[in-house]
Amino acid sequence: MDKIMQSRMDRGFYKYQEEYEQKALEVLRSGWYILGKEDEAFEKEFAEYVGTKYAVGLASGLDALWLAFRVLGIGKGDEVIVQGNTYIASVMGITINDATPVFVEPDQYYQIDADKIEEKITDKTKAILVVHLYGQAANMTKIQEICKKHNLKLVEDCAQSHGACHNGKMTGSFGDIGCFSFYPSKNMGAFGDAGAITTDDPELARLMKIYRNYGSEKRYYNMVVGANSRLDELQAGLLRVKLKHMAEITQEREKLAKRYTEGIDNPLVIKPTIAPNSTSVWHQYVLRVPGKRDDLKQYLEDNDIATIIHYPIPPHRSEAYGYLNMAEGSLPITGHYANEVISLPMYNGMTGEEQDKVIDCINAFGKIKQ
Numbered sequence: 001m002d003k004i005m006q007s008r009m010d011r012g013f014y015k016y017q018e019e020y021e022q023k024a025l026e027v028l029r030s031g032w033y034i035l036g037k038e039d040e041a042f043e044k045e046f047a048e049y050v051g052t053k054y055a056v057g058l059a060s061g062l063d064a065l066w067l068a069f070r071v072l073g074i075g076k077g078d079e080v081i082v083q084g085n086t087y088i089a090s091v092m093g094i095t096i097n098d099a100t101p102v103f104v105e106p107d108q109y110y111q112i113d114a115d116k117i118e119e120k121i122t123d124k125t126k127a128i129l130v131v132h133l134y135g136q137a138a139n140m141t142k143i144q145e146i147c148k149k150h151n152l153k154l155v156e157d158c159a160q161s162h163g164a165c166h167n168g169k170m171t172g173s174f175g176d177i178g179c180f181s182f183y184p185s186k187n188m189g190a191f192g193d194a195g196a197i198t199t200d201d202p203e204l205a206r207l208m209k210i211y212r213n214y215g216s217e218k219r220y221y222n223m224v225v226g227a228n229s230r231l232d233e234l235q236a237g238l239l240r241v242k243l244k245h246m247a248e249i250t251q252e253r254e255k256l257a258k259r260y261t262e263g264i265d266n267p268l269v270i271k272p273t274i275a276p277n278s279t280s281v282w283h284q285y286v287l288r289v290p291g292k293r294d295d296l297k298q299y300l301e302d303n304d305i306a307t308i309i310h311y312p313i314p315p316h317r318s319e320a321y322g323y324l325n326m327a328e329g330s331l332p333i334t335g336h337y338a339n340e341v342i343s344l345p346m347y348n349g350m351t352g353e354e355q356d357k358v359i360d361c362i363n364a365f366g367k368i369k370q
């Protein structure tokens with residue numbers, strides 16, 4: 001068997017190859033390549049999928065995040081609450097606007113611990129950024145309550161959670177703005193960089209369309225200093241094809257996760273669990289291996305199985321955020337998780353044979369040589 005990759009995109013492409021190729025040709029032959037019919041149709045269909053009134057296509061997930069705070073008017077002197085254990089892009093979305101991230105520890109589901117948010121709220125707090133990490137919806141009931149009580153904006157980072165729900169409602173439809181990435185390795189990956197925001201507010205949708213195109217609504221009349229963050233027609237068209245299959249794509253990942261959970265049996269590892277009112281779309285299947293994570297990673301590597309750590313250095317400890325002066329141990333749970341997590345191979349098109357090999361190897365870990 002070939003080496004098992006942690007993530008791969010070719011199998012997902014080949015499954016619907018004809019549809020993708022047909023759409024790509026159609027766009028290439030149309031003579032229109034940025035912000036056109038495909039983008040318009042995609043925005044309509046994606047908003048419908050998420051359950052919001054509007055979606056706006058953008059160039060990346062990071063753009064969705066920083067533009068979200070920009071259109072909400074959050075900037076210098078403002079604080080935004082975010083979980084410690086996230087991808088650094090979540091935090092950059094805040095700091096690109098010169099706002100200050102205030103970190104909250106994660107709960108047992110790796111989501112922001114809603115019970116620890118209120119103690120971090122000050123008179124400078126303007127918003128909460130919820131990251132539905134690894135594909136699981138966070139406790140939005142509680143978080144929405146907190147936002148209402150303290151009059152805070154709510155932004156969702158849904159880069160890993162396309163289709164995940166809390167109480168039957170999809171992530172990206174709870175906050176003022178939902179931010180999506182369609183980076184190729186995401187559950188709803190494009191074939192290049194792409195992103196979007198979702199919102200129910202017509203004014204925020206309008207502002208986002210202005211910001212993504214140099215701050216201009218009418219050609220050569222620039223209202224604000226914006227960005228070049230337009231979605232191209234090729235990605236929009238291909239995303240429309242993928243969107244049609246999202247239910248199936250998600251179901252397949254749920255099946256893979258279930259198989260891991262049923263098959264993995266080793267007292268050295270802690271398997272992921274899902275909160276009562278939430279679902280996961282299993283962007284990652286993450287184990288925790290206290291004290292032996294790096295040994296398991298090496299053991300799997302020796303058996304031709306690739307894994308990834310999401311993420312080895314939490315944002316508050318990265319060089320980029322050295323200016324925040326947060327000592328090691330200042331977010332102990334976040335710190336522990338960074339040393340214990342490991343993401344198993346997980347991709348659409350993973351075969352039973354491949355998955356069995358991963359499961360058998362994990363179950364054998366620590367039992368062969370003591």
Ligand SMILES: *Cc1c(COP(=O)(O)O)cnc(C)c1O
Pocket residue numbers: 060061062063086087089090131157159160181182183193194195
């Ligand atoms: C991928 C990702 C982003 C950034 O998306 P890009 O499209 O790569 O800019 C932001 N937040 C999270 C949680 C992500 O996983």
